[in-house]
Amino acid sequence: MSGIDYSYFINTRSARRRPALTREITKRQYGGHKDHISLAEGVPNEITFPFESITVNLKDGQTFAIKGQELAAALQYIPSQGYPPLLKQVKEFTRRLHRPPAWDKCDTIITNGSQDGMSRVLEMILDDNDTMLVQNPYYAGTAAIVKPLNVNVIGIDQDESGIQPRKLVEALENCKKYTEEGGGKMPKVMYLNPTASNPSGTTMPTDRKIEIYRICCEYNIIILEDDAYYFLHFLDRQPDSFLSIDTEGRVIRLDSMSKVLSSGLRLGWLTGPRKLVEQIEIHISSSILHSSVLSQVIMENLFRKWGINGLVSYFEKVAAFYRVRRDFTIASMEKHLKGLCEWDVPSGGMFVWFKVLGVSDVYDMLLTRGLRKHITFIPGQNYMADPTAACNYVRASYSKASMKQIDKAMRILAELIREEHLLLRRKLDGLEENLIIRHT
Numbered sequence: 001m002s003g004i005d006y007s008y009f010i011n012t013r014s015a016r017r018r019p020a021l022t023r024e025i026t027k028r029q030y031g032g033h034k035d036h037i038s039l040a041e042g043v044p045n046e047i048t049f050p051f052e053s054i055t056v057n058l059k060d061g062q063t064f065a066i067k068g069q070e071l072a073a074a075l076q077y078i079p080s081q082g083y084p085p086l087l088k089q090v091k092e093f094t095r096r097l098h099r100p101p102a103w104d105k106c107d108t109i110i111t112n113g114s115q116d117g118m119s120r121v122l123e124m125i126l127d128d129n130d131t132m133l134v135q136n137p138y139y140a141g142t143a144a145i146v147k148p149l150n151v152n153v154i155g156i157d158q159d160e161s162g163i164q165p166r167k168l169v170e171a172l173e174n175c176k177k178y179t180e181e182g183g184g185k186m187p188k189v190m191y192l193n194p195t196a197s198n199p200s201g202t203t204m205p206t207d208r209k210i211e212i213y214r215i216c217c218e219y220n221i222i223i224l225e226d227d228a229y230y231f232l233h234f235l236d237r238q239p240d241s242f243l244s245i246d247t248e249g250r251v252i253r254l255d256s257m258s259k260v261l262s263s264g265l266r267l268g269w270l271t272g273p274r275k276l277v278e279q280i281e282i283h284i285s286s287s288i289l290h291s292s293v294l295s296q297v298i299m300e301n302l303f304r305k306w307g308i309n310g311l312v313s314y315f316e317k318v319a320a321f322y323r324v325r326r327d328f329t330i331a332s333m334e335k336h337l338k339g340l341c342e343w344d345v346p347s348g349g350m351f352v353w354f355k356v357l358g359v360s361d362v363y364d365m366l367l368t369r370g371l372r373k374h375i376t377f378i379p380g381q382n383y384m385a386d387p388t389a390a391c392n393y394v395r396a397s398y399s400k401a402s403m404k405q406i407d408k409a410m411r412i413l414a415e416l417i418r419e420e421h422l423l424l425r426r427k428l429d430g431l432e433e434n435l436i437i438r439h440t
């Protein structure tokens with residue numbers, strides 16, 4: 001095991017953060033000795049809250065009521081790390097599913113979804129003019145976090161197994177040369193969305209992960225593993241996570257319940273090296289104090305009702321739901337877009353990522369002429385490390401529209417692409433005519 005100097009991954013602004021005394025007291029006293037008298041904290045008295053009980057009825061017919069002491073806890077301030085009974089469940093869940101080799105160095109914190117965790121990690125690590133690595137294309141929500149941080153984003157191209165190790169090493173060696181000449185800084189973090197990636201639908205196999213991990217060890221890079229679609233793969237077996245191969249303690253993993261239980265609950269958790277998790281806890285303690293407790297209490301009840309196996313088998317049913325939609329969408333694309341577009345079949349998730357043939361840039365086609373035809377697709381630029389370059393990729397989501405609507409949208413898209421080809425042809429013909437006129 002290497003001794004990683006985690007202070008290298010905590011920027012100056014983050015290092016200035018200090019825990020608030022009252023938050024520390026809440027942490028120490030939560031669930032403490034019942035005879036202990038505290039006049040310390042400015043917590044409201046739950047007696048004044050108007051809620052008597054909250055009953056949750058599940059679609060499977062089971063039910064639970066949050067009342068009494070549990071309701072009081074659900075409506076009250078808690079330690080910034082999370083609702084302790086949920087933290088316990090989540091840690092056991094992570095330990096059972098990922099068997100992290102560096103588990104004794106890890107800790108977990110509950111976040112308001114994985115986006116919240118991601119923004120805190122990147123704000124902790126990245127300084128002005130730092131360099132960050134991302135898979136290219138990558139989740140646009142990450143780009144939105146990084147934009148104001150004024151960092152240099154290097155996109156590593158992917159194949160059907162995710163980012164290519166050769167390209168990663170090439171990029172790192174270029175950075176090294178540039179840094180040695182005094183021109184930049186070596187990347188400290190790499191953002192990866194390894195299962196059913198948004199937008200490309202790619203899942204990174206274990207051998208590729210091991211190779212990428214080894215390179216990150218060599219160049220001292222933290223892997224930010226955003227696995228929002230971990231349970232939404234359509235493969236025969238659950239992919240191994242980066243956390244499950246992390247022997248050194250250089251993976252920060254983000255889990256999210258958004259895609260499998262509810263996005264509105266805003267519930268996720270972050271697992272990583274204890275020193276970095278503590279730093280994030282200090283950040284949370286000064287911003288939102290802690291994630292919504294009511295959401296955490298609902299989740300904790302679900303853990304107790306269903307157990308880990310019950311939760312996982314529920315997630316499998318959710319994946320099966322999206323798989324049917326994926327199959328339908330691909331069949332619809334075969335019907336309408338064959339010869340006009342090219343795609344790989346997504347290995348999970350909610351998106352299909354495809355290339356439009358004969359059109360170098362899809363932006364105006366989709367966002368001007370497409371919207372006029374009442375269809376919306378996202379132009380690929382939105383997901384590229386360099387969003388200023390022309391892009392002929394499109395992301396389509398098959399998660400929510402009805403199958404009839406998906407089929408209609410694909411048919412209209414085919415029409416739009418054919419019209420675009422005509423438009424381009426006319427432009428070219430006009431150009432040729434102008435040239436001929438000028439030269440005669």
Ligand SMILES: Cc1ncc(COP(=O)(O)O)c(C=O)c1O
Pocket residue numbers: 112113114115116139141193198226228255256257258263267268
């Ligand atoms: C790859 C990826 N990461 C993170 C998120 C945000 O998830 P959460 O709702 O957990 O914040 C999304 C949501 O679309 C996503 O696609």
